[in-house]
Amino acid sequence: MENPFRFGTVVDSPYFTDRVEELSRIAEILNSKNHLVVISPRRFGKTSLVRKAVEQSGRKFVFLNMQQVTSIEDLASLLLREILRQHPFERVKHLLKNFRVVPTFSTNPLNDSIEVSFQPAINNFVMLEDTLSLAEKVSTEDNRMIVVLDEFQEFIGIEKGIDKKLRAFMQEQKRVNYIFLGSQESMMTQIFESKKSPFYHFGQLMRLDKIPYDDFLSYIMERIRVTAGDEQCERIAKDILEETACHPYYTQQLSSVVWDLLVYHKTPYDEVVRIAIENLVRVHDLDFERLWLTFNKTDRKILQILCKGLSPYELRDMPTSTSFSAIKRLTQDGYVIRTDRYLIEDPIFRHWIEERQT
Ligand SMILES: Nc1ncnc2c1ncn2[C@@H]1O[C@H](COP(=O)(O)OP(=O)(O)OP(=O)(O)O)[C@@H](O)[C@H]1O
Ligand SMILES: [Mg+2]
Numbered sequence: 001m002e003n004p005f006r007f008g009t010v011v012d013s014p015y016f017t018d019r020v021e022e023l024s025r026i027a028e029i030l031n032s033k034n035h036l037v038v039i040s041p042r043r044f045g046k047t048s049l050v051r052k053a054v055e056q057s058g059r060k061f062v063f064l065n066m067q068q069v070t071s072i073e074d075l076a077s078l079l080l081r082e083i084l085r086q087h088p089f090e091r092v093k094h095l096l097k098n099f100r101v102v103p104t105f106s107t108n109p110l111n112d113s114i115e116v117s118f119q120p121a122i123n124n125f126v127m128l129e130d131t132l133s134l135a136e137k138v139s140t141e142d143n144r145m146i147v148v149l150d151e152f153q154e155f156i157g158i159e160k161g162i163d164k165k166l167r168a169f170m171q172e173q174k175r176v177n178y179i180f181l182g183s184q185e186s187m188m189t190q191i192f193e194s195k196k197s198p199f200y201h202f203g204q205l206m207r208l209d210k211i212p213y214d215d216f217l218s219y220i221m222e223r224i225r226v227t228a229g230d231e232q233c234e235r236i237a238k239d240i241l242e243e244t245a246c247h248p249y250y251t252q253q254l255s256s257v258v259w260d261l262l263v264y265h266k267t268p269y270d271e272v273v274r275i276a277i278e279n280l281v282r283v284h285d286l287d288f289e290r291l292w293l294t295f296n297k298t299d300r301k302i303l304q305i306l307c308k309g310l311s312p313y314e315l316r317d318m319p320t321s322t323s324f325s326a327i328k329r330l331t332q333d334g335y336v337i338r339t340d341r342y343l344i345e346d347p348i349f350r351h352w353i354e355e356r357q358t
Contacts, residue, residue: 001226003260004259005253005255005256006252007252007256008249010047010048017211017215018212022049023052023056025206026053029204030053030054030057030177034203034204035179037180038182039181039182039184039188039207039208040207040208041185041337042183042345043247044208044209044210044247046183046208047181050063050181057146059144059145060086060143061145061147061148062082062083062086062147063148064079064148066151066153066155069155071124071158072124072125072159073119073124073128076118076124076128077116077117079128079131079135080103081115083134083135083145084114084116085114086138089105089114092138096134098130099127099130100130101118101119103116103117103118103127104117128166132169132173136176139175139176145176146178146179147176147179148179149178149179149180149181152181153187153188167198168198178203179203180192185331185332185333185334192205193205210245211246213246216246217238220233220236220237220240220255223259224255224259224262227263228262228269240254240255244347245339245343245347247345247347250346250347254347257276258276261275261279277347277348280351281355284349285352288353288356291349301315301318302326302327302330302336303330303335303336304357304358306342306344307358308358311341312342327342
């Protein structure tokens with residue numbers, strides 16, 4: 001029997017749940033000439049959601065992770081390679097003749113794929129312009145290409161002024177839908193929400209939330225039902241969600257360990273969630289120890305008080321301005337998330353702090 005929970009990778013069914021409204025909203029946006037911006041805290045499921053949505057659209061799409069892109073010519077060549085994967089070389093050959101910097105092609109005999117490279121040039125932006133134009137030229141009114149730029153904020157830092165040039169070019173395009181993804185803690189909000197930024201309100205903004213409680217509850221229950229009766233399943237699933245507060249990644253992670261304990265170790269139902277947490281705390285002990293050493297005293301105090309479920313502003317021996325800037329920094333770095341209150345992002349780290357540092 002295979003573990004029915006998945007974490008740490010992009011997920012699709014059967015490991016994908018809910019997001020019904022989000023999928024239909026993305027479909028609507030893709031049916032219009034608008035672009036989309038998806039922002040959420042880390043590991044909320046942005047990549048999984050958008051990948052599913054573009055696959056469901058049935059349209060041609062290119063999905064690029066900007067963390068892997070090292071330069072403008074690199075982006076142009078990756079993009080061109082992806083376009084050529086979907087459109088036979090013979091059919092688009094004539095369009096490549098207009099490129100201002102001629103790309104070099106080589107075939108990889110192992111998998112028959114085409115590798116593309118551009119020689120660095122003085123004005124490397126023209127390569128990107130010509131490639132983005134190609135995305136438009138191969139599109140038709142009914143099959144407009146979708147270009148997804150995941151972790152988009154990484155690219156903006158690649159060269160000063162690139163945001164202005166890119167936006168000026170993209171806004172003239174009529175037959176491409178762009179989707180930009182990135183996490184809340186990063187520069188994404190700044191890029192799309194700050195009036196001074198060239199990309200201000202360039203696309204429809206979607207802030208992705210956690211998975212709704214009831215949906216996640218039945219998702220977990222269905223998967224552990226093979227090992228426990230209805231009543232026990234519900235209790236276990238509720239305990240898991242109480243720990244993870246419906247965070248997609250941590251819920252799948254904890255559920256996965258619980259499942260292993262139930263199936264392979266026959267752990268008693270009423271102890272299984274607690275033991276799963278203990279195991280995870282132990283597995284991550286060294287990483288958490290290292291992480292803890294990187295925090296200053298103020299950060300540590302804030303994290304300790306959050307563990308107790310209190311507000312960081314209740315620290316009497318710390319000026320409010322100090323706790324305010326510490327909590328802001330911890331949120332930006334992703335260790336703390338803000339929903340209706342401030343919470344430590346990783347429930348296992350929270351347990352580690354409780355156990356070892358308070
Ligand atoms: N719809 C979903 N249903 C169930 N679990 C999900 C769903 N979406 C995401 N997850 C869980 O969250 C994890 C992270 O998903 P994903 O990588 O898509 O998030 P992300 O927001 O793109 O993360 P990152 O910030 O690291 O780029 C997945 O491995 C999976 O365990
Ligand atoms: Mg992602």
